Amino acid sequence: xxxxxxxxxxxxxxxxxxxxxxxxxxxxxxxxxxxxxxxxxxxxxxxxxxxxxxxxxxxxxxxxxxxxxxxxxxxxxxxxxxxxxxxxxxxxxxxxxxxxxxxxxxxxxxxxxxxxxxxxxxxxxxxxxxxxxxxxxxxxxxxxxxxxxxxxxxxxxxxxxxxxxxxxxxxxxxxxxxxxxxxxxxxxxxxxxxxxxxxxxxxxxxxxxxxxxxxxxxxxxxxxxxxxxxxxxxxxxxxxxxxxxxxxxxxxxxxxxxxxxxxxxxxxxxxxxxxxxxxxxxxxxxxxxxxxxxxxxxxxxxxxxxxxxx
Amino acid sequence: xxxxxxxxxxxxxxxxxxxxxxxxxxxxxxxxxxxxxxxxxxxxxxxxxxxxxxxxxxxxxxxxxxxxxxxxxxxxxxxxxxxxxxxxxxxxxxxxxxxxxxxxxxxxxxxxxxxxxxxxxxxxxxxxxxxxxxxxxxxxxxxxxxxxxxxxxxxxxxxxxxxxxxxxxxxxxxxxxxxxxxxxxxxxxxxxxxxxxxxxxxxxxxxxxxxxxxxxxxxxxxxxxxxxxxxxxxxxxxxxxxxxxxxxxxxxxxxxxxxxxxxxxxxxxxxxxxxxxxxxxxxxxxxxxxxxxxxxxxxxxxxxxxxxxxxxxxxxxxxxxxxxxxxxxxxxxxxxxxxxxxxxxxxxxxxxxxxxxxxxxxxxxxxxxxx
Numbered sequence: 001x002x003x004x005x006x007x008x009x010x011x012x013x014x015x016x017x018x019x020x021x022x023x024x025x026x027x028x029x030x031x032x033x034x035x036x037x038x039x040x041x042x043x044x045x046x047x048x049x050x051x052x053x054x055x056x057x058x059x060x061x062x063x064x065x066x067x068x069x070x071x072x073x074x075x076x077x078x079x080x081x082x083x084x085x086x087x088x089x090x091x092x093x094x095x096x097x098x099x100x101x102x103x104x105x106x107x108x109x110x111x112x113x114x115x116x117x118x119x120x121x122x123x124x125x126x127x128x129x130x131x132x133x134x135x136x137x138x139x140x141x142x143x144x145x146x147x148x149x150x151x152x153x154x155x156x157x158x159x160x161x162x163x164x165x166x167x168x169x170x171x172x173x174x175x176x177x178x179x180x181x182x183x184x185x186x187x188x189x190x191x192x193x194x195x196x197x198x199x200x201x202x203x204x205x206x207x208x209x210x211x212x213x214x215x216x217x218x219x220x221x222x223x224x225x226x227x228x229x230x231x232x233x234x235x236x237x238x239x240x241x242x243x244x245x246x247x248x249x250x251x252x253x254x255x256x257x258x259x260x261x262x263x264x265x266x267x268x269x270x271x272x273x274x275x276x277x278x279x280x281x282x283x284x285x286x287x288x289x290x291x292x293x294x295x296x297x298x299x300x301x302x303x304x305x306x307x308x309x310x
Numbered sequence: 311x312x313x314x315x316x317x318x319x320x321x322x323x324x325x326x327x328x329x330x331x332x333x334x335x336x337x338x339x340x341x342x343x344x345x346x347x348x349x350x351x352x353x354x355x356x357x358x359x360x361x362x363x364x365x366x367x368x369x370x371x372x373x374x375x376x377x378x379x380x381x382x383x384x385x386x387x388x389x390x391x392x393x394x395x396x397x398x399x400x401x402x403x404x405x406x407x408x409x410x411x412x413x414x415x416x417x418x419x420x421x422x423x424x425x426x427x428x429x430x431x432x433x434x435x436x437x438x439x440x441x442x443x444x445x446x447x448x449x450x451x452x453x454x455x456x457x458x459x460x461x462x463x464x465x466x467x468x469x470x471x472x473x474x475x476x477x478x479x480x481x482x483x484x485x486x487x488x489x490x491x492x493x494x495x496x497x498x499x500x501x502x503x504x505x506x507x508x509x510x511x512x513x514x515x516x517x518x519x520x521x522x523x524x525x526x527x528x529x530x531x532x533x534x535x536x537x538x539x540x541x542x543x544x545x546x547x548x549x550x551x552x553x554x555x556x557x558x559x560x561x562x563x564x565x566x567x568x569x570x571x572x573x574x575x576x577x578x579x580x581x582x583x584x585x586x587x588x589x590x591x592x593x594x595x596x597x598x599x600x601x602x603x604x605x606x607x608x609x610x611x612x613x614x615x616x617x618x619x620x621x622x623x624x625x626x627x628x629x630x631x632x633x634x635x636x637x638x639x640x641x642x643x644x645x646x647x648x649x650x651x652x653x654x655x656x657x658x659x660x661x662x663x664x665x666x667x668x669x670x671x672x673x674x675x676x677x678x679x680x681x
Contacts (some may be wrong), residue, residue, distance in 0.1 A: 015332065015333055016332015016333035016334075017331070017333015017334055017565065017567075017570065018333060021569075030622050048569060106654060119539060130561035135433075147332045149331075149467075163429065164429050173641050186425065197665045198665050230623040230626060230627060231623060235620055235623070238616055238620060239620075241618070242616060244614040247611060247615065248608065248611055250602045250605060250607070250608035250611070251603075251606065251611045251612055251615065253600050253601055253602050254604040254608060254624050254625070254627075254628050255612075255624065256600075257600040257624075257627055257628050258623070258624040260628040260661060261627040261631065262627075268511065290630050290633065290634065291633070291637070293568050293637075
């Protein structure tokens with residue numbers, strides 16, 4: 001539709017607890033199945049992604065999930081070290097500087113440095129000409145980003161950093177990264193939402209913040225964990241009539257549970273409608289897997305749905 | 311007495327911190343606890359620093375930063391939360407709090423203006439690098455010292471691992487601490503001699519890597535900020551002492567999903583390590599099994615009532631719910647084992663989403679004896 005999987009970078013954000021990691025992993029599988037050499041990447045010491053694939057923690061390196069599908073975990077400490085090595089073109093000098101107290105104070109002082117080197121590493125991973133020696137380029141990098149506020153701070157870091165460092169190499173690099181992450185041809189910012197009152201409200205707000213604070217737009221919203229609605233209106237009526245008929249306790253409990261599931265599903269549909277009406281971005285729905293631990297099977301199911309819809 | 315599961319946990323506590331990873335209902339829990347304490351007769355304020363202003367929404371308050379706003383009694387009464395106390399709420403604006411603090415701490419107007427206009431300060435005081443957490447602590451301290459409230463309930467910023475909340479204020483205060491700042495004051499390269507041989511060379515390399523303006527801004531920031539740093543450091547230590555005291559307690563909030571439970575268990579360990587008082591684990595949105603809905607007799611009865619096809623749909627809804635309830639129960643058992651007897655409250659999933667005062671009233675009654 002909008003060629004989401006044809007971008008170079010997909011940045012997955014949204015409110016906490018809505019399933020960002022799951023959606024990022026499922027998107028990665030879908031892209032991989034569509035023939036893209038894909039890297040899925042998490043930030044800020046999460047190590048949830050590897051667990052989603054049933055793998056040991058990836059760490060600050062490209063770990064193969066399967067051929068053509070890799071995982072990576074960016075942490076600011078390693079990203080700063082790597083950045084210094086490129087900057088100074090000397091491992092010894094970088095080690096000296098990175099280990100010095102002066103630098104550590106400065107690194108804490110320079111606000112947004114952690115965000116800047118993190119998004120800088122993400123940018124590097126998404127380049128066709130990789131800087132990391134011996135590394136192959138990816139067609140697509142998918143980032144399991146932090147929740148709304150921190151996610152925006154991460155995307156905005158190059159711009160704010162470029163303003164702090166008004167001249168010099170940091171300024172130039174920040175500009176390059178900023179241009180890449182805010183170009184809709186190369187980068188898609190997508191959000192994951194649940195079809196509930198507050199997550200919908202926050203997603204609508206997120207779209208506005210992406211526009212005003214980043215001067216960018218949301219490419220797509222994934223409405224996650226939609227429950228099945230098994231009953232038609234007249235069937236729900238039949239259940240209510242049966243309930244009024246004085247059933248046994250067991251039947252009453254079953255009827256009540258089924259009606260509650262129906263009501264929850266209906267409420268979700270209504271919130272989904274509100275989401276769609278309020279957003280400029282298109283919405284893709286994903287089903288509730290009706291299980292706690294999504295697992296590789298669950299990811300594959302979601303990826304298959306995404307493969308059909310995207 | 312009958313009471314609610316948190317009555318004993320919160321008795322005599324003046325500062326209640328709700329912490330946990332994102333999306334687990336922390337804001338709702340904080341607001342419900344505050345509403346319950348107010349209904350129980352205490353003059354209570356709930357503070358949130360969530361940039362999405364969810365709490366304001368929950369309480370039906372307009373957008374407002376750093377303003378103490380009283381929730382109207384008739385609104386509370388309508389939600390079944392009438393009582394002899396008062397419920398107040400505040401949405402914390404981190405940047406505004408930081409600016410206020412600078413204005414109060416600055417020795418003169420010139421220093422104040424230099425700091426407020428400095429690009430480093432402007433970034434530092436925004437949404438980056440622990441400033442929200444630090445400012446939450448600052449406001450907490452201010453309100454507690456003001457003595458106008460019997461209880462303060464703090465909703466902490468959303469953070470996936472919840473740890474930043476404990477670490478950030480310390481990190482920031484260590485950074486701002488005067489001893490480290492002194493090293494930079496009026497420094498230039500000569501002043502860096504204290505870092506030992508080679509510091510000048512390190513700075514030269516750093517200039518090459520960063521660009522000179524950044525360093526100039528930093529030097530200016532350190533110069534202007536240096537004199538104010540001691541007050542900041544003292545403040546952070548006082549707040550830390552308050553949080554570790556018997557006047558405070560932490561409520562850890564989680565959902566029953568495996569990832570959230572793992573985060574909460576981890577945070578519980580960290581809290582213990584840091585010597586902070588743990589009150590209770592609150593597990594939100596726990597699904598319960600459909601009691602008594604099984605067996606051949608029930609199945610036959612449903613088929614007779616609804617016909618075979620519709621009865622099968624009902625059975626599938628029941629099976630879904632039971633499967634999810636079984637997972638929730640298993641995760642909660644893991645958490646109970648982790649806590650070793652410390653209080654855990656399971657809040658059942660409520661019909662509909664809790665996002666208004668009436669919903670908060672329902673949750674409050676599940677947690678506290680509201681009367």
